[in-house]
Amino acid sequence: MSLKRLKRLSLILFGGLLSLFFVFPAWAAEPGFRLPENPVEGRRLFVSKGCARCHTVWGEGGTGGPDLGKISPAGSFLQLAGILWNHSPQMTERMGEKGIQRPTFTPEEMAKLVAYLYSLQYFGEAGDPARGKALFAEKSCIKCHSVGGKGGEIGPPLDKFGRFLSPIAMAQAMWNHGPEMATAMQALKIPRPKFEGKEIADLLAYIRVEGKGGEGIYMLPGSPTEGRRLFQDKDCIKCHAVRGKGGTIGPDLGRRELKRTVSEVAGIMWNHAPHMWAKMKTLRISEPKFSGKEMADLIAYLYFTGYLDEPGDHLKGKRIFSEKGCMACHSLGGKGGKVGPDLSRSKAVTSPIDLASALWNHAPAMEKVIEEQRLPWPRFEGENMRDLVAYLQSFTKATVPKR
Ligand code: HEC
Ligand code: HEC
Ligand code: HEC
Ligand code: HEC
Known part of the structure; x- marks a missing residue:
């Protein structure tokens, strides 16, 4: 599959996935201030209102404005609306130059558009297969795992994860098998690897290119509503608060610094896992395992905690x-x-x-x-x-x- 087709496909899948995001009953409490029901329309508005004629998102779109896949970190609804406002004079001028009529928005349209802008950071950039190949050796995965028939046999081959566009399936399997992997690493005196930035996405990009993953590409959609439920069911809330509500043994997870891409947050969880597992043991909380799209749901929840603004002063x-x-x-x-x-x-x-x-x-x-x-x-x-x-x-x- 060509890179361009892959990108287009990921956009389509991404759109479908987003539709599962925006149903937060508790946040709908503020009058008129809800998340839209169908955020795919946010993308559609982005195109139909002419934004895509100047702005690129993930390599697709026009020129004349900055790449909006890179505005970071994700601000709240009103902060993003403020960014739009701040740039309005320059944008209006450019629109005039390009002969584009300046669009106006109903409140509902504005909500959809901003929700779309908010979501752009969630998946981050695509992984880099060449970097992934280097990381696979540097992080010693190759000593225990094979991809495309090359590598060690202590752990299972990783090819099957190449069927996924999102690195979350692999990150979830790593989490679930984390304690056993730690034991194997100790036995072989291999230091437990840590992840930074989009390294997990890079690893997956390598597996997708090199591995014999078979047909079919799946995205594992994440739903923040489901994620909020899991946050309680999996006992995260016993140790973690989200914006002040919940336990205090671990850090508050509603912080701006954790509004990162799926692969980054998965990496952060992995890096902190041994410490968390130790704490769970002392508190007699069983180590949570994730199935299906549960980890995607949790991370989507953490990502969207900052979307609706707290009441102002x-x-x-x-x-x-x-x-x-x-x-x-x-x-x-x-x-x-x-x-x-x-x-x-x-x-x-x-x-x-x-x-x-x-x-x-x-x-x-x-x-x-x-x-x-x-x-x-x-x-x-x-x-x-x-x-x-x-x-x-x-x-x-x-x-x-x-x-
Ligand atoms: C005619 C070209 C053009 C069109 C059409 C356009 N923009 Fe822009 N946009 C720009 C330029 C140029 C800037 C940078 C302005 C500045 O530096 O103040 C910008 C800045 C932005 C920013 C701030 C980016 C940042 O880095 O902080 C956002 C968000 C944005 N535009 C969203 C939109 C949306 C949403 C639409 C559709 C309603 C849109 N733009 C339509 C040209 C355009
Ligand atoms: C230089 C004069 C001027 C300043 C300064 C100004 N506005 Fe306005 N504002 C207007 C005018 C004129 C309109 C009506 C525009 C129209 O009819 O399209 C308006 C309309 C509005 C509306 C829409 C009201 C409605 O019922 O549709 C809002 C909201 C608003 N302004 C908020 C603000 C805020 C907040 C500030 C300060 C950040 C501000 N304005 C500063 C001139 C101004
Ligand atoms: C010291 C050997 C060792 C190293 C190094 C290692 N793993 Fe593992 N890995 C294992 C073992 C053993 C298992 C199976 C654990 C079990 O049976 O629960 C496993 C399981 C996994 C799984 C789950 C596989 C499945 O089929 O569900 C993934 C994904 C994984 N490892 C990825 C990685 C990645 C990525 C790296 C490098 C960053 C890595 N591993 C490094 C030994 C290792
Ligand atoms: C027994 C208590 C406990 C439970 C249960 C727990 N954690 Fe943690 N968590 C911690 C502690 C303690 C840290 C800090 C670890 C460190 O500093 O290495 C942490 C760190 C984290 C971090 C990194 C935070 C940061 O600021 O970098 C994330 C993300 C996280 N946990 C997510 C979760 C999720 C999701 C769950 C539920 C599946 C969960 N945790 C369950 C105790 C817990």
Whole structure:
């Protein structure tokens, strides 16, 4: 199969896989702020709204804008919406040059598009077979395992994992057989290998090229909803919290640093496994084994923990509203500028997705006035946008977030 076809196939499979992502009942609690039901539409919008004419994702797409497969680390919904907003003037200018009409979005469309952007980091770059071949020797896998008939016989041949596009199947098998492998390594005085970056993906790329894996390519879709359930069923929660909720024996797993690709997170779990197993023994928790797509589900859950924003701080939001110059043009409850609409009565502050789409849609009108008044383009960094949402929502009691 050519590389190009493989890429296209992976995109299709990836799209299908994403459709399983976006059903988080608890996160749907915030009014109007949910994950879309069919994120494949996010990709479709990306194409139909013209984004793909300038932006490449995984080697496919146009030129004129940065490769969006590489924006990192994954920010929350509002942080990604803020990035879009910050770049809006330059993008609008480029669109003008290219004769592309600047698209507008309904709140639902904005949610789908941003969810798609959020998911781009999940699979990461494709592995490199040449590096994988070198790693297979460097990490001593070759002493115990064969691929394509070449290598040791202490462990089983690894060819069968070449049928998978995602390295998660192999990572899961490594996890499950981890304790036995550790024993074999000790007996042969081979140090237990550790993984960095996309090394597991590189290893898989090598196995896919060199191995006799047979026909059929499977992706092992990951579902965050399933993952959240497994996080409890497999006892992870006894030792780990996610954003403050759960055990404290291991580190909090909702941290930004863990929003990495599947192969990186699988590598991190592998690296920490001996320490975790030891702790499990002392606490009489049995070592978890994973079957089917369970590890993919868990990692998808960890990846998506940061998607929906925590409620913001309305006092900080108040300061941002005046510091960013919004007050020069907008009033709130009658007080403030009159150039733009009174935002306390605006439908745009009903939810984060309404605000994000309204901001994007009105950017060109605002840009014109800002240029006339020689004001700088207000940029949103860090938690700016969620604090602003909290402040704007505090004006309409009915829409104050319940959490
Ligand atoms: C006419 C070309 C063009 C089109 C069409 C376009 N963009 Fe962009 N985009 C750019 C350029 C150029 C930049 C870099 C702007 C800058 O540096 O401020 C950019 C930046 C971005 C960034 C920030 C990337 C980063 O590295 O932080 C995101 C996200 C983005 N675009 C998303 C989109 C989406 C979503 C669409 C479709 C609605 C879109 N773009 C349509 C040209 C375009
Ligand atoms: C010291 C020998 C040794 C080394 C080195 C070693 N393994 Fe293993 N591996 C084994 C043994 C033995 C098993 C089977 C364990 C069992 O029976 O549970 C195994 C099992 C596996 C499995 C599960 C296979 C299956 O069919 O389910 C995978 C995947 C795997 N190893 C990958 C690797 C990779 C990748 C490396 C290099 C980073 C590596 N191993 C290094 C000995 C080793
Ligand atoms: C008995 C307690 C315990 C259980 C159960 C447990 N872990 Fe851990 N985990 C730890 C400890 C302790 C560390 C830190 C290990 C180290 O520093 O090497 C850790 C580290 C990690 C890390 C690396 C975190 C980082 O910040 O680099 C990940 C990821 C992880 N665990 C995932 C899981 C998952 C997923 C499960 C459930 C399948 C799980 N753990 C079950 C104790 C546990
Ligand atoms: C220079 C004047 C100006 C500044 C500064 C300004 N806006 Fe606006 N804003 C406008 C205008 C004019 C409109 C109406 C545009 C239209 O009709 O397309 C608007 C519309 C909006 C809307 C859509 C309201 C609706 O009901 O559809 C939102 C939300 C908004 N602005 C938020 C902000 C925020 C937040 C800031 C500060 C970061 C800000 N604006 C700064 C001029 C401004």
